Structure formats: C-alpha cells, structure tokens
Amino acid sequence: MAGNKAVTYLGPGKVEVATIDYPTFSMKDGPGVHQANVGRETHHGVILKNVATNICGSDQHMVRGRTTAPEGLVLGHEITGEVVEVGRDVEFIKEGDLVSVPFNIACGRCRNCKEGKTGICLNVNPDRPGSAYGYVDMGGWVGGQAEYVMVPYADWNLLKFPDRDQAMEKILDLAMLSDIFPTGFHGCVTAGVGVGSTVYIAGAGPVGLAAAASARLLGAAVVIVGDLNADRLEQARSFGCETVDVSKGDPKEQIAEILGVPEVDCGVDAVGFEARGHGREAADEHPATVLNSLMDITAAGGALGIPGLYVTGDPGAADEAARHGSLSIRIGLGWAKSHAFTTGQCPVMRYHRRLMMAILHDRVHIAKAVNATPIPLAEAPRGYQEFDRGAARKYVLDPHGLLTTA
Structure with a gap:
C-alpha cells in the first residue's frame, strides 16, 4: 500500500485531509510522538481498514487551539473497522473481523488494566497513565480519522462483533461504542x-x-x-x-x-x-x-x-x-x-460489550439519539466547521464509502 489519507491538525481552526504513511507494526517519529515510543515494536497489533471514524468534541478542543497539540498531528480516536492485517503475536483476532476500538489504548498487562482501569494503563504513554489515538500528550499513537490505522494489543483491546451482516445493519449505532x-x-x-x-x-x-x-x-x-x-x-x-x-x-x-x-x-x-x-x-x-x-x-x-x-x-x-x-x-x-x-477517561472496556448487546437487540438506538450523520473522509474539514458552530449532529467519517452502502 502506497498511502493512507488522514485528517491532520494544521493549527487553530485548521484541519486538512493529507496523505500519510500506511501503518506498520513499528512506531515512527512524527508530530506528537513521544521520543520514548519511537521504534516501539507492535507485533501484538493489527491494521484496520476503517469503516467508521467519528469527529469528537475532544478533537474539537485541539482544533480550536485550546490544547498544546502540535501541528501535523493525525486526529481521531473513535474507530470502527475491518481487520486487514494481523501482527505476528496476535492469537485470537483474525483477518476479516469487524471490530470496535476503545479510544483508550491499554496493554492488558499492567496493574491498572488488570483492575479494569483501562483508561489509565501504565505502559502505553511514557509521560503519564493513559493513552488514546491521535491525541495531545497521549504518547503519540497515530490517529484513526484515516483510511487505515494500526491498533496495538489487539487481542486485548478489540471488541469483535459476533455477526458481520447484523453489525453492518446497525453500524452507525455500533460506531458509537468506541467512545x-x-x-x-x-x-x-x-x-x-x-x-x-x-x-x-x-x-x-x-x-x-x-x-x-x-x-x-x-x-x-x-x-x-x-x-x-x-x-x-x-x-x-x-x-x-x-x-x-x-x-x-x-x-x-x-x-x-x-x-x-x-x-x-x-x-x-x-x-x-x-x-x-x-x-x-x-x-x-x-x-x-x-x-x-x-x-x-x-x-x-x-x-x-x-x-x-x-x-x-x-x-x-x-x-x-x-x-x-x-x-x-x-x-x-x-x-x-x-x-x-x-473524573477521568471512561474505561471503555468496562461497558462496551454490554452496550453492544443492547444495540444488537434493539434496547437502545444511540445513533438516532445523537443524530449520527455520515460524511466522506474528504469532507472532514466541513464536519469540523459545522460541529464547531454547534450543529446538533455527531459526524461519522466514511473513509471507504461503506456506510452509504450498509
């Protein structure tokens, strides 16, 4: 794969869709990447073809210039996708699985993860407990508002949907499980x-x-x-x-x-x-x-x-x-x-399976409640602008046109 289109932060009020490197199982240097994470091997991860990746209010704080986020940061921590490549050390997740990605990155090995405190994992961010994709001071893991993204510790982090066809029928609802x-x-x-x-x-x-x-x-x-x-x-x-x-x-x-x-x-x-x-x-x-x-x-x-x-x-x-x-x-x-x-990050893994079951069995219609609105990845700048002006919508980016055909 030669490239990978992704939403990047260019400074207060500015985002653009740019071409970045296709993900690999090794962390590279780049905007926001902690130097202690550069070169980190992630053979426990998978590469996803993103089916849905959402714009979040937390992203909007960065885009407004209200954080110390560096220019060039690839945005996005709300990710739902299809596994297209499996790392050497992944045992249970398989190519073709349709999955939800918790926005918290967690190792599954540290004391906090073992106590269910996955929002404050001790091993994924050299600066402080807790990490997330595409977010300032969170270790520099590449964001998921992109065509493809690497997800580490895949066996631990990913929530696999039990039936692909059923999941695609409710994909806008299920896209809300990441955050x-x-x-x-x-x-x-x-x-x-x-x-x-x-x-x-x-x-x-x-x-x-x-x-x-x-x-x-x-x-x-x-x-x-x-x-x-x-x-x-x-x-x-x-x-x-x-x-x-x-x-x-x-x-x-x-x-x-x-x-x-x-x-x-x-x-x-x-x-x-x-x-x-x-x-x-x-x-x-x-x-x-x-x-x-x-x-x-x-x-x-x-x-x-x-x-x-x-x-x-x-x-x-x-x-x-x-x-x-x-x-x-x-x-x-x-x-x-x-x-x-x-206070603090929600430990997504504490809830996401039960909420998935509530969605699949029609106990809740969360996409309707938040007015989930799919738009192409190329229109992400418009989505950010309208969201910043107070649009009563949850914008869901559709990198591969799969939401419109669901």
Missing part, C-alpha cells in the same frame, strides 16, 4: 443513575445526548438536559428528555418547574473546560460554572459523574490559573453535601 456511548454511560453510572432517578445532564453535545440515552437505559424517571444551543436541546427532546435553556439563567428554577423541587438525585458534566456561564454570562467562558452548578442542584448524598474533558494545559484560557487547569471550584459546597465525584 461517546460508553463515556456517557460511565458518566451516568458514576453519578448513581438507576431506576427512578432524577438526573441533570449539563451539555447537549454528542456525549451529553449519549449520557441522556444512557440514563433512560438505566431506568431514570426523569432526564433533564441543559444547554445554550436550541437545536441541541430539540434533539434531546426528540427522544423523551426534559430540557433547560441555561441562557435564560441558572438551571435551578427551571428544574424546579419540571420536578417541583430545585434539585436532582444525580448530576453529569458533559461539557468540560470550555464551559460558558449561565444567563447574562452565557456569552463568556466560565470554566467552573458547570461543576459549581451541579454541586448546587444535586441533592445531598448524591454523586457527580464528570466525563467532560478537563486539561492541564489550555493556552486559550480566560485567566492564568485556568491555563494550568486550576479552576475556582466550590469544593466546600461539595464536601458539605457529601457529594461523590468521578
């Missing part, structure tokens, strides 16, 4: 959502909508989604959620109108560090707003699931403290209310 569906589900599980719960989800982007669908799957009595974007709030209402327009002010009063009381059992932050204020402050960034608001409206003894992304370096932050990930959090309020907090 946003497990991430939204994790946010709800860690917030304590269960049968009869009332839950407030901050953010109606794809992760927030996936969290809302997850809350309904978990048996929540009332799911309330808050956002500033009218189209995204309409998308949340399309599958049975109540909504709060935070541009009208603090969500507390609107929650009281829905529930009769100004608080919920469970809170989920699906916004992260680019949060805006409420009411008259909605035009400006206030990165601690969502966390402080959730503490205010979540009942004493409740929990907050925080799948929204927070970073240690934000060159575009509003103040010096926020540039280093330091926010004015009302931790005293959370302490006084005995709240539990869960």
Whole structure:
C-alpha cells in the first residue's frame, strides 16, 4: 500500500485531509510522538481498514487551539473497522473481523488494566497513565480519522462483533461504542443513575445526548438536559428528555418547574473546560460554572459523574490559573453535601460489550439519539466547521464509502 489519507491538525481552526504513511507494526517519529515510543515494536497489533471514524468534541478542543497539540498531528480516536492485517503475536483476532476500538489504548498487562482501569494503563504513554489515538500528550499513537490505522494489543483491546451482516445493519449505532456511548454511560453510572432517578445532564453535545440515552437505559424517571444551543436541546427532546435553556439563567428554577423541587438525585458534566456561564454570562467562558452548578442542584448524598474533558494545559484560557487547569471550584459546597465525584477517561472496556448487546437487540438506538450523520473522509474539514458552530449532529467519517452502502 502506497498511502493512507488522514485528517491532520494544521493549527487553530485548521484541519486538512493529507496523505500519510500506511501503518506498520513499528512506531515512527512524527508530530506528537513521544521520543520514548519511537521504534516501539507492535507485533501484538493489527491494521484496520476503517469503516467508521467519528469527529469528537475532544478533537474539537485541539482544533480550536485550546490544547498544546502540535501541528501535523493525525486526529481521531473513535474507530470502527475491518481487520486487514494481523501482527505476528496476535492469537485470537483474525483477518476479516469487524471490530470496535476503545479510544483508550491499554496493554492488558499492567496493574491498572488488570483492575479494569483501562483508561489509565501504565505502559502505553511514557509521560503519564493513559493513552488514546491521535491525541495531545497521549504518547503519540497515530490517529484513526484515516483510511487505515494500526491498533496495538489487539487481542486485548478489540471488541469483535459476533455477526458481520447484523453489525453492518446497525453500524452507525455500533460506531458509537468506541467512545461517546460508553463515556456517557460511565458518566451516568458514576453519578448513581438507576431506576427512578432524577438526573441533570449539563451539555447537549454528542456525549451529553449519549449520557441522556444512557440514563433512560438505566431506568431514570426523569432526564433533564441543559444547554445554550436550541437545536441541541430539540434533539434531546426528540427522544423523551426534559430540557433547560441555561441562557435564560441558572438551571435551578427551571428544574424546579419540571420536578417541583430545585434539585436532582444525580448530576453529569458533559461539557468540560470550555464551559460558558449561565444567563447574562452565557456569552463568556466560565470554566467552573458547570461543576459549581451541579454541586448546587444535586441533592445531598448524591454523586457527580464528570466525563467532560478537563486539561492541564489550555493556552486559550480566560485567566492564568485556568491555563494550568486550576479552576475556582466550590469544593466546600461539595464536601458539605457529601457529594461523590468521578473524573477521568471512561474505561471503555468496562461497558462496551454490554452496550453492544443492547444495540444488537434493539434496547437502545444511540445513533438516532445523537443524530449520527455520515460524511466522506474528504469532507472532514466541513464536519469540523459545522460541529464547531454547534450543529446538533455527531459526524461519522466514511473513509471507504461503506456506510452509504450498509
């Protein structure tokens, strides 16, 4: 194979589809690749022909210039594909298998992996626990918004779909298993959502909508989604959620109108560090707003699931403290209310098989909930632009035209 088209980051607001090297079973030097990983042999991996590879809000943070991502970085960590080449040391995954790739890269051998903490594997990123494809400070593993990608530790990482024809019939739903569906589900599980719960989800982007669908799957009595974007709030209402327009002010009063009381059992932050204020402050960034608001409206003894992304370096932050990930959090309020907090990457492997079964047996229609929209790989720059403008869609890149024929 001579080449491999992929989406690359060129600087704030700029992406392009370029030709990069076809993947091999050895890590090469390049933008974002940690020098300790250069030359690393990955005969435990496979090469995938990508069937679907999604644009994520986390990618958008980099493309906006809100991280320290280097120019030339190949983007993309939400990957679904067909195995076209198997490494020497792979035992169980076979050529032709159709698989979902967790966005977390995990070795399956370290203490954290063995404890199910695959989001913070100790062996894949020389800088810190945890890694992902095509992401800043995550070890430099080449991203998957491409025609082909190498996936390491294939026997451990890959989720094989049991029947290819059945999987292709539901491929847009299954494409959500690499990240946003497990991430939204994790946010709800860690917030304590269960049968009869009332839950407030901050953010109606794809992760927030996936969290809302997850809350309904978990048996929540009332799911309330808050956002500033009218189209995204309409998308949340399309599958049975109540909504709060935070541009009208603090969500507390609107929650009281829905529930009769100004608080919920469970809170989920699906916004992260680019949060805006409420009411008259909605035009400006206030990165601690969502966390402080959730503490205010979540009942004493409740929990907050925080799948929204927070970073240690934000060159575009509003103040010096926020540039280093330091926010004015009302931790005293959370302490006084005995709240539990869960942050960090979702350990996708903890959930993805069960969520796959829910999809295959029509217990959930996650692609419809997040308005999954396939576009050709060549149109990725347009997808990024429209997503950045607030489109109520989850853009799914179709590198080989296989989604349109599914």
